[in-house]
Amino acid sequence: MSARRKFPAIVFITIIGFTSNLAIGQIDEKKNIPQQPLLLAAEKYLNSIRSLQAYFVQSSTTGAVSDGTLFIARPGKLRIQYKTPITLQVYANDTWLYYIDYDLREISQIPVDKTPASFLLRNKFRFSRELDILNTIKSHGTLRIEIAMRESAGGGSMTLIFSENIDAFLGWVVKDTQGIKTKISLMNTKINLPIPKELFIFSIPDWAFPADPQD
Secondary structure, X not given: OOHHHHHHHHHHHHHHHOOEOOOHHHOOHHHOOXXXXXXXXXXXXXXXXXXXXXXXXXXXXXXOEEEEEEEEEOOOEEEEEEOOOOOEEEEEOOXXXXXXXOOOOEEEEEEHHHOOHHHHHOOOOOOOOOEEEEEEEEEOOEEEEEEEEHHHOOOOOEEEEEXXXXXXXXXXXXXXXXXXXXXXXXXXXXXXXXXXXXXXXXOOOHHHOOOOOOO
């Protein structure tokens, strides 16, 4: 399998699993700005989003690039559909997150509440829930809020990117243990428009069931 083929699988598992390793001590404290008003405004904006549909571009400092469409319906629903020829899809419901590779005919699943994806899918978002705020930075017309799962402090981080006025959610960035950064940029975002429920239904493909030797 080519490097291009491997890239989306590795990166979205990284994004969903927070498997980066940026220690708190590495944060540049000079960039810190008063957090509380910004966090409250970001919480309010995220909680105003009940559904989201966006075209995304996924890029890495390795030079790998992929794209597709992201769908979110809160609470609990997620779909990530890569653009062909990549045959990967990610689904989440209130209980499970599914990762499907149609090319390799592989399906993985994990309880959604065990993934950082769960905090964006909750009915009510709170920075205080299981999250540590590592940094807040205003730069180039954006607000970046770097967070880490509290139970793995020092073991991973993710940066949420908003417009400077906190009236748009622009994407996020992760950094892995090798220092590789991966960015998801959201574009053509549609907020709080109806999304067909069928988009979030994951039907197990026929190939996931072993053939009956009696047939």
